[in-house]
Every structure is written in structure tokens, then in C-alpha cells.
Amino acid sequence: MTTSPATIRRWRKYLADERAEAAVYRDLAGRRTGEEREILLALADAEARHETHWLELLGDDVGKPLRGDIRTRLLGWLARRFGSVFVLALAQRAEARSPYEDDADATATMAADERIHEEVVRGLATRGRNRLSGTFRAAVFGANDGLVSNLALVLGIGATGVSTPIILATGLAGLLAGALSMGAGEFVSIRSQRELLAASNPNPETRTALPFLDVDANELSLVYRARGMTEEEATAHAAEVMRDLSVDHSVGDTVDDHEEIGSSLGAAVSSFLFFASGAIIPVLPYLFGLQGVAAVVVSSTLVGLALLGTGAVTGLLSGGPPLKRALRQLAIGFGAAGATYLLGLLFGVSAS
Template sequence: MNTAPSARDIRRWRQYLADERAEAAVYRDLAGRRTGEERDILLALAEAEGRHEEHWRKLLGDNVGKPGRGGLQARMLRVLARRFGSVFVLALAQRAETRSPYSSDADATSAMAADEQIHEEVVRALAARGRSRLSGTFRAAVFGANDGLVSNLALVLGISGSGASNQFVLLTGLAGLLAGALSMGAGEYVSVRSQRELLEASNPAESARDAVPKLDVDANELGLVYRARGMSAADADARAAEVLRGHTFGDDETTAPDDHESVGTGLGAAAASFSFFASGAIIPVLPYLFGLEGYVALAVAAVLVGIALLGTGVVVGLLSGGPPLKRALRQLAIGYGAAAATYVLGLLFGA
């Protein structure tokens, strides 16, 4: 004989029901900003959350009550999904799926717990697509901002520790900002441009495509191309025979467009690196620009840089799917460690 659910069970089930509704709404909102395959995948996730919703509805029976509100995170996700629909939302959704309580709740089925684990992988894959699309410029932006924050804070603290005047510290900080931003921009341009050229060099030459119809079918030297690419002799000959029949050499073997897209453009990466390094490097200089002096200026600079480092750490954590707080504290520890070391050196050399 089934016993009536306790008030505590009803509250928990109602919260699960509200969370499932909210999560389904998030996926539908995200789908509304996508097209093609990604839209279909997101709608399928929303449908799966609907099945989970129905499970809790059946358990509640007449105790369903008024529609509840999802948790704070689910509500925030929906707001972000409606406004942005970006990889940030997918990264947050990925983390939300990892914290599903169904695996330890006896009232949830094992299939529901398994669904949530698979949902995490689906969302991870969708987020990875977004990360790939912005990885080139984003990498330059994040590294540029962090380099600007840490290197210029270390420079300013090191010069301050030596006992230099405020005017000299300010000039040094501005010079470090400009020199570092130009260096970062130039280096990023060369790096990304070189990487794209390497990818382009891997594409089959047009002359090779033109030569395929004229090859000696009996000799079939095209097989050597595929063997050079790592195929076994049998697979290489089979692939070469297939190409000779259709004369489509190179059509499906060029470097994928996503490879170029994930690298980014040289000018885009350079501009992002320059801009973000400068935006990071200006922060330690701000107290001196506004006339603060001595330890007050140092303390304000350290606090401002600390806040910025925490912010970039949170962004990196969200996009990587890792714990944002841990990434933020790691950024802070590295930045403050470098700054403290140069300040101590400045004191020693100043003495």
C-alpha cells in the first residue's frame, strides 16, 4: 500500500518540476537564436526535460499546485538565453547539468539520471562549437588583458618599491602600456598569420587536382599520396581508385573551414590583443593619473587589478566549463605573486 508523500517530498518534487520547466525554457530560448542542426538539438533537449517534468507531475498528482519558479541559476540562464544566446549560456548550462541531484535521489529514475549525464555531454559539445568559433580572438583578448594587468602592475610596483617619484612611476607605467600593447599586437598578428599559412599549405594544390584525370590508372601513383598521409597501402589504393573514378581529388581533403575559423584572423587577433592589453595595463596606472601617491596609490592599484583579475578568471572559468571561482582565485594568486616579487626586488635595488 502506497503511503502519502510527506510535505518535504512534495516541496522537493515541486522544485524539481519547476527546475525542469525552467531548463526546458532555456533550451527553447537558445533554440530560437539558432538555426539548422544546433536548433534541432536544443529542441530535443527541451523535449527530454519535458519528459522529466512529466515524471514529477505524476508523482505530485493532485499536489502539483501553482507553477513554481525554477532555481536562481535557471532563471538567470533564461534571461541570458533570451538576451544573448551565446557560448556563455551554454557553458553555464553545462555546469548546471553536472549538478543534477537525480543520481542520489530515490524518487528519480535511473534513466533520468542517465539523461542528465548525457545532456551534459550534448551541451558540452554545443559549447565546444561556440568556443571553437571565438577561440582565436578570445584567446588573444584574455591573454592580452591578463598580461596587461599583471605585467604593468608588476612594473609599477617594482618602480614604486625602488623609491622613484610618482611622476616617474606614471611615465614608466604609460611606457609599459604602450610598449607591451604594441608588442602583444605584433606578436599575435605574426602568430595567427603564420598558423593560417600553415593550414593553407596543407591544402592540395590546384595543379594536383588538374592532374588526376591524366594519371595512369594501372600505376595509380595517387595511392602514394594517401600512404604519405598515413593510410595503409590497401586503404590508400582503395581511396585512390575511388578518386580516379570520380576525379574528385581534394574536394573533401582540404583543411576544414572550422580550422581557419578557430584560429581567427591575424588583424582581428592583433587588434584584440592590443586593445585588451592596453585596457588591462591602464588599470594599475589609474591611481597615479588621478594624483594619488605613495602607499595609497599602490593599494588602490592592487585592489583594482585584483578585481579585474577575478573578472577575467570568472570569464575563463565559465567558457571552459570549469569552476569560475577556482579560476578567478588562480588568476588572482598568479597576478599578486608576480607583483609582490617585483615590488620586493624594487625595494632591494632601491636600498
């Protein structure tokens, strides 16, 4: 049976994509060590198995090697230069777009592999997201708060009809006040969270009391029951501890969420800087001497572009569709700014 040219082109495209994806995973593995490196190399090997399938189908029609699609090539370029959680998030979305489930020429095993690959990459990306979560959360929220709140402030004040110097002074005051508030709020929030977690950690001095416990009526089992063990488990574990006091048996699991919570100082500084970097954007037209409608249009345009960018990045890291997240961010930001602008118009009319 003769294979149609369209089918051959499709197979060759799949072959090119598999080769490009395997290269992405090898490039990512080159920037990592230990278990993550091994996992990425295993993914590359799996893509090589898929490559073999298309080579066998193509036979003599394999032709000159094609380049992978633009998204996969871009992913490879990013992997070679950065190897960050952003690349893993993109790879996760790429695995989710696999066409094999709807293609009769791909095996069920290949389609299942792609599903599993998505979850493997999601797990690797989650590790990176956890490492980023504290500081990144402060950075994204800080930038968005700066963009939206200061745009709303500038437009609201401007709509009342005050002069440009007053609008500029208001915008700069809003920038400084908001950045200080965000930085202080993040510092207090994360420091308080760490202190709450620290309060849940076992007291290391408790161990010094173990040798003096009454073996027949010791209360060590109550510690383990309070930590979540059943009565039987707690009694058995307490007996084990009392039999061998030379072994360092912890009376509870230490709570250490450094990766997930992030540094309080780092989050505070990030929040301050990113709020300020977002809040300065609505003020830029006024700093450069624009006034009236021109200043409003330029300010809104710049903020709109920034909101699209932060929304897309947030969507990418969360594994969601970047465009949808970007448009949602834009709608929320412009909705808030539009409301304050209308209020400014209302007060401006009332004042006059």
C-alpha cells in the first residue's frame, strides 16, 4: 500500500518534533545534577523511542531531517541558555498538546507516554515553583498592585480636573507609600508565618528528660499521639525510644518550609522593588511632560502591556494558558482603573 505524501509529511513532522523534544530534555539535564538530571535524561530516552517508531514507519521516505516546530525550537533555545522553571512550565504545556491520542499512526503506548511525561515535567516544574513561591509571589503581586493601584490613583485624580503637577505628585506619593506598605506587609506576613511554624517544632531540650521518665507510666506516648499517631503506634514508638536512648529519636517532625515560604527579607525587598517598578509606569507620561488625554492614553497603554506581560508569566508558571491569564489580568486592572476614573469625573463635576 502506497503512503500518501500528506501522511509522510505528518510522520516527518512528528519525527522532527520528537528529536527536538529529546534535545530539550538533554539540554535541561545538562544544567542540573542528581535526581532531576536522571529524570530529564530518562524523558529524552523516551522521546528517542518515539523517534524510532516514526523512523520505522517512514523507512526510505525519511528524507532530509526537518526542524521541529517553532515552539519546540524556542523551548530548546531557552533550555540551553536558562534551564529555569519557566522552561519546564513551557515543556509541561508542550507535552499536554500531544496529538498522538487522535492519530491512528501513533501507538496507544506513545499517547500514554506523553500523558505521563506531562505529569513528570509538572512534578519537576513544581519543585522550581516551590523554590520560587515566596519571593516570586511577592514580586508578581507587588508589580500588579503597583500597576493597578497607581493607574487607578492617577486616573482618578486626573479626572477631577486638577493640574498635571498635582497628578504627578500624587502618583509619586502613591508609589512610595504603596511600595513601603507592600514591603512591610510581606515582611511581617512571612516572618509571622515562620514564627508560627517554628512554634510547632519540637523543643530540642525535651530529649534531656527522656532518661528520667517512668518506664511503666511514661508520658512520651502522649507526645506521639498529640503529633498524630494512633494510641498503639505511639505506645510502640515510645517503647522503642526508651529501649535505646542512644539513638536520636525525634519527638516530632520538624516543620521546615523554607522553600515554600521564602525569605521574609527577600520577599519584602522584592515586593518593594516590584511594586515601585509597576507603580512608576502610570506616572511616566507625566514625568515626560504629557498632559490631559494624551497622558491618560499613554499611561493606560503602558500599564495594559505590563499587565498582559505579568499575567502571561503567572499563567505560564501556574501551568495555565498564558493568554487567558494575561487577558484576565488586563480586565481586572482596567476595571479597577475605570471605576476610579468614573468616580474622579463624578467628583470633578460635583466640585465644579
